[in-house]
Amino acid sequence: MFVRARSSALVSRAGLKGGSVFPPRTPRFSLSARTLSTTSPRSQTHASLVEFGQRHVTKGIGRQVEAIIEKGEGSYLTLGDGRKMLDFTCGIAVTNLGHCHPKVSAAAAEQCMKLVHGQCSIGFHGPYLELIQRLLPMMPHPSLDSFYFWNSGSEAIEGAIKMARSVSGRQNIITLQGAYHGRTYGALALTKSKTVYAEGFHPLMPGVFTAPFPYWHHFSLPPTTPASELTSLCLNQLELLLQQQSAPKDTAAIILEPVIGEGGYVPAPPEYLKGLREICDREGILLIVDEVQSGFLRTGKNFAIEYSGVRPDIMTVAKGLANGFPLSGIITRREISDGLRPGSMGGTYAGNAVACAAAVATADAFKNENILENVNARSKELFGYLEPLRSNPAILDIRGLGLMVAVEFASPTRTSVHDPLRNPHAPAKLASRVAKRCQEKGMFLLTTSAYEVVRFMPALNVSKEDLKKGCDIFVEAVDEIVREG
Template identity: 85%
Template sequence: MSTTPPRASHASLVDFGRRHVTKGIGRQVEAVIEKGEGSYLTLGDGRKMLDFTCGIAVTNLGHCHPKVSAAAAEQCLKLVHGQCSIGFHEPYLQLIERLLPMMPHPSLDSFYFISSGSEAVEAAIKIARGVTGKQNIITMQGAYHGRTYGAMAVTKSKTGYSESFHPLMPGVFTAPFPFWHHFSLPPNTPTSELTSLCLNQLELLLQQQTAPKDTAAIIIEPVIGEGGYVPAPPEFLQGLREICDRENILLIIDEVQSGFLRTGKNFAVEYSGVKPDIMLVAKGLANGFPLSGVITRSELSDKLKPGSMGGTYAGNAVACAAAVATADAFKEENILENVNARSKELFAHLEPLRSTPAVLDIRGQGLMVAVEFASPTGTSPHDPLRNPNVPAKLSTRIAKRCQEKGMFILTTSAYEVVRFIPALNITAEDLKKGCDIFVESVEEIVKEG
C-alpha cells in the first residue's frame, strides 16, 4: 500500500500561492510552472507555452539544457558549497578560464562571482567608490540595474521599482540616454543627433551637479533593457569613454541582460569597441542557476582590501559548474551563428508591421528585440508623439493575447513596448510560430480598438 501523500491539485496549489507568496511579486499567469524544456514551459493546468521570455534573458540555451543540467547534477555529488572566503574551488577557476577569451577587452582579467545582477551592481558601485576615493555615480535615464537599495537608486526606467521606498542611496545623478522618445523626437532621428544632445547634457551635468573630482563612475547598459530595449549608439559609448578617460571616471558596463551572445556578439559593448573599466554579467551566465559576475582589471581590484568583498553564496560551486557547461555549449553548438541567423528572420517577420500606424518602432540587436506601439495618451498631455487614433494600452493587451494563444512574451518600460527574448538556440520553426502568434495578436487587438 502506497504511503505517498496524494498530490495537491493545481487549483489548490495556485490558491495556496495566492495566499502565502508576498503581494510584492507580480505574475503574468495564475498557474504553476511544472516543467521547462527548450523553448517551452508546461503549466500545471496542462498548457504548453512557447516561451519568448527566457526567464528575462536567463535561459539562453533554453530550459533544462541537458549538458548544463548534467554538469550541475554531477557537481552536486562533489561539492555544493565551497565558500569563497575559505578557499578556491575548481568550477570557479574553470569558469574564469572559459570567460577570459570571451572578454571584450584583454584588460578585463579580474573576476568576482556572486549571485544576482543587483548584487553585481551593488558590488560595482562599492568597488568604484573604493578604488577612486570618490562617491558620486552617474546613471542613465531609462536605466534598470536592480531592486536592492544601491541598484534601485541607479534604476530610472520606471518609478514602480522605487515608489514608497525612499530615501534611496545618495550621490546618484541621471544623464539622458540617446533614445528619441526621451526627447519627443521621431523614431528616425539620426543617432548622431541624439548622441550630441546627450553628451552635451552629460558635460553640463559634470559642470552643474557633480564635479568630476566627486564622480566615481558612470554606469550604463549598452542596450537599455527595462527602459525599452534601445541599443546605445556606438558613438555615444565612445563619447562616454573619452569623457571618463579625461576626467578619471570609471565606466561601468552593465551586460546583465544584453550579455552572453544575446545581441549577436559575446557582449553588446563590442559593437562600439569601447573598453569597460568594470563589466557586470548575470542572467545568461549560468542558464538559470543564480550566478553573476563583476569583471574588472587587476590594477583596480588589486587596490581592494582582502575581506572587503565576499558573500556566503558568492560563486556557488554548482552554479559555476553550470556556467562552465553553458560557455562550452555556446561554442560547441554554434549558438552565435544561430542568434544571427534567427535575428535576421525575426526582423523580417516583424518588418511588415512598420506600415501599421499603431507601430512606432522596431529595434534591437540579435535576439534582444522590441516593438514599440503608439499610445492615445502618451506619457502625458504634453507628449507630441501621442496618437489619438490608436487603441489604448496596446503592449499589455497584445502580450495578454499572445498568452491566450500559447506564448509568453513581456512588455517593458514607461512606453508601449513588447520585447522579444527567445532562447538563443531557438529553431526557425519555433521562431516563426512565435512571430505568427504576435502578428495575429497585433492585428486582432488593433482591430478591436
C-alpha cells in the same frame, strides 16, 4: 547569590511562574489543521496549489499567469493546467540555451555529488577557476582579467558601486535615464526605468545623478532621428551635469547598459559610447558597463559593448551566465581590483560551486553548439517577420540587436500630453493587451519600459520553426487587438 535573589524577586512581583520575567504571549492566531497540512504538493490539485500560492506568496511579486510551472524543456514551458507554452521570455533572458539544457543540467547534477558549497572566503574551488578560464577569451577587452562571482545581477551592481567608490576615492555615480540596474537599495537608486520599483521605498542611496540616454522618445523626437543628433544632445547634457551637479573630482563612475532593458530595449549608438569613454578618460571617471541582460550572445556578439569597441573599466554580468542557476559576476582590471582590501568583497553563497559548474557547461555549449551563428540567423528572420508591421500606424518602432528585440506601439494615454508622438487614435494599452493575447494563443511575451513596448528574448538556440510560430502568434495578436480598438 544577589543576582539569583534579585531574579526571584522580579518573578514574584510580576506574578509569573517558571522563572521568566516576561509575561506569556497570547498567540495572535491559531494554527489550524489546514495551516499545518503536510500534504505533498504532488497530491494536491493544480487549483489548490495556485490558491495556496495566492495566499502565501508576497503580494510584492507580479505574475503573468495564475498557474504552476511544472516543466521547462527547450523553448517550452508546461503548466500544471496542461498548457504547453512557447516561452519568448527565457526567465528574462536567463535560459539562453533553453530550459533544462541537458549538458548544463548534467554538469550541475554531477557537481552536486562532489561539492555543493565551497565558501569563497575559505579557499578556491575548481568550477570557479574553470569558469574564469572559459570567460577570459570571451571578454570584450583583454584588460578585463579579474573576476568576482556573486549570485544576482543586483548584487553585481552593488559590488561594482563599492569597487568604484573604493578605488577612486570619489562618491558620486552617474546613471542614465531609462536604466534598470536592480531592486536592492544601491542598485535601486541607479534604476530609472519606472517609478514602480522605488515607489514608497525612499530615501535611496545618495550621490546618484541622472544623465539622458540617446533614446528618441525621451526627447519627443521621431524614431527616424539620426543617432548623431541624439549622441550630441546626450553628451552635451552629460558635460553640463559635470559642470552643474556632480564635479568630475566627486564622480566615481558612469554606469550604463549598452542596450537599455527595462527602459525599452534601445541600443546605445556606438558614437555615444565612444563619447562616454572619452569623457571618462579625460576626467578619471570609471565606466561601468552593465551587461546583465545584454550579455552572453544575446545581441549577436558575446557582449553588446563590442559593437562600439569601447573598453569597460568594470563590467557586470548575470542572467545568461549559468542558464538558470543563480550566478553573477563583476569583471574588471587587476590594477583596479588589486586596490581592494581582502574581506571588502564576499558573500555566503558567492560563486556557488554548482552554479559555476553550470556556467562552465553553458560556456562550452555556446562554443560547441554554434549558438552565435544561430542568434544571427534567427535575428534576421525575426526582423523579417516584424518589419512589415511598420506600415501599421499603431507601430512606432521596431528595434534591437540579435535576439534582444522590441516593438514600440503608439499610445493615446501613457505618454505626456506634451509628447508630440502621443496618438489619440491608437488603441489604449496595446503592449499589455498584445502580450495577453499572445499568452492566450500559447506564447509568453513580456512588456517593458514606461512606454508601450513588448520585447522578444527567445532562447538563443531557438529553432527556425519555433521562431516562426512565435512571430505568427505575435502578428495575429497585433492585428486582432488593433482591429478591436
